Amino acid sequence: MTEPDEETTSALTRALRRHAAEAPSTAGLAEEVQAVVRRRRRRKALAALAGAVVVAVAVPVAVTAVFGDGRTAPPAGYVVDPTWRWESYAGIQLQVPPDWGYGVQGDQWCVEVPGEPRRVRPGAVGRPGGSTAVGCGSEYPPLDKRENWLTLDRRTEAGVRTFDGGWVEETRDIHGVFVTVFSDDPVLRAAILRSAQPVVGEDRHGCPADHPITTDKAGYRPEPPAQGLPSAGDVESISVCRYALETFGGTRRSTAPILASSVLTGADAARLVAAIATAPPGEGPNSSEIHSVPELAYGEEAIVLRLRTHDRIQEVVVRYSGELGNGIDDGATRRRLTTEVLRPLSTGVHQWSGGFILPVARLLPAGPG
Incomplete structure (x- = not known):
């Protein structure tokens, strides 16, 4: 073990033991942290995460309260890792390592562009969507091409499936959402599943789990500024909240309509407002x-932007997924979609x-952005 790892483990263990009397269900957390540090040192994929913990030694403590802004606290005894990011879907939220990418549902791993070998990522998150695995012998890549995966509602029942090379796919039903983690690291797998929690009020990105636009896809307008x-x-920050819209018979694509959320700050937020x-x-x-x-002409989903200033929150609705009603609406003015708004x-x-329908797709030319 390297000297920084020893210092981190020692400091984090002391902090956990100091708070053990105040936080329920923390038995064994210190030993778990030591195991995590050892695993991080051995796994190159999580090396960056191990270094980042050094600056957060004083932060991870057992959290049992509900935050004052209405966002949900993690489960009692769960140690928040401030270097991991939060993912929201269908009324739950959970943490994954910060260097994970996106897009794994039905990934077409067997197709490679000549001269461009498949890039194996440390991990990735997948939400329900169309499959591109046509022609692949299995939905799981061979050992040398495997990545850690978190998939949401990919399975329809809880359980554990084992694979070659020590890889395990574990699925749990968490508040009506089937959460699946595919990994050969049991500590990583347990940490992700343990972080899952229902969204009460707003999620960690400031997005409500439900929104009126989901049941009034064509008529809803924000409160005018x-x-x-x-x-x-x-604008200090922008919460980007993506929702599934009702389809036939009042049904929605997910248990709770939130599909994903994120936050823009600094220059990114300023560019979007402009x-x-x-x-x-x-x-x-x-x-x-x-x-x-x-029922489908107005699309399957929409984004609600929540612009936060020091004294108010202003909503802006962005519709982009239908044949009708696409555009930007702040409640007072309707605007056309532009590349600068849609791309981020x-x-x-x-x-x-x-x-996207063709006119919207033309707003997203290939290239960085």
Whole structure:
């Protein structure tokens, strides 16, 4: 064990033992932390995470309260790792390592571009969507191409499946959501599953688990801003909340309509606010021919932006997934979608597997952004 690892383990163990009397269900946490540190040192994929823990020694303590802003605290006895990121889906939220990517449901691992071998990531998160694994002999790559995976509602029942090389797929039913972790690291797998918790009020990114837009997909408008749309300089952060919309018979794609969430701050938030303010008035782009039944013409999902200033929250709705009603709406002004608005809302955790109608797709030319 390296000297920094020993110092981190020692300090973290002392902190946990000091708080043990105040936090329930913490028995064995110190030993678990020591095991995690040993595993991190051995696994190259989590090396960056091990280094980041050094600056957070005083932070991870057992949390049992509900935060004052209404967001849910982790389960009693769970040690929050501030270097891990939060993922929300269908009314639950959980943590994964910060270097994990996105997109694993039905990944087409067997297809490689000549001269560009498959990049094996430390891990990835997958939400329900279309499969691209057509032609692959198995949905699981061979050992030399495997990644750690977290998938949501990929399975329909809880259980454990074992594979070659020590890989295990464990599925749990957590508040109505089937959460699956595929990994050869039992400590990593247990840590992710243990972090899962229901969203009460807002999630860790400031997004409610439910929203009125999900049942009023065409008619919902935010409360109009009494003081006008906040300026880029006044917005401190933007919560990006993506929701599934009701379809036939009042059904929705997930148990709770939230599909994903994230937060933009600093220059990223300022650029998005400026892009919204300069988008041309109007609506669209929409399809010139409506092919869907009315219930589907307004799409399957939408994004609600929550612009936070020092004294208020202003909602802005972004519709992009239907043949009708696409555009940006702050409750007072309707604007057309632009590349500058849509691009940062369609990557990473918010990449949409359903595909866009052609006029919207043309706003997302290939290239970095």
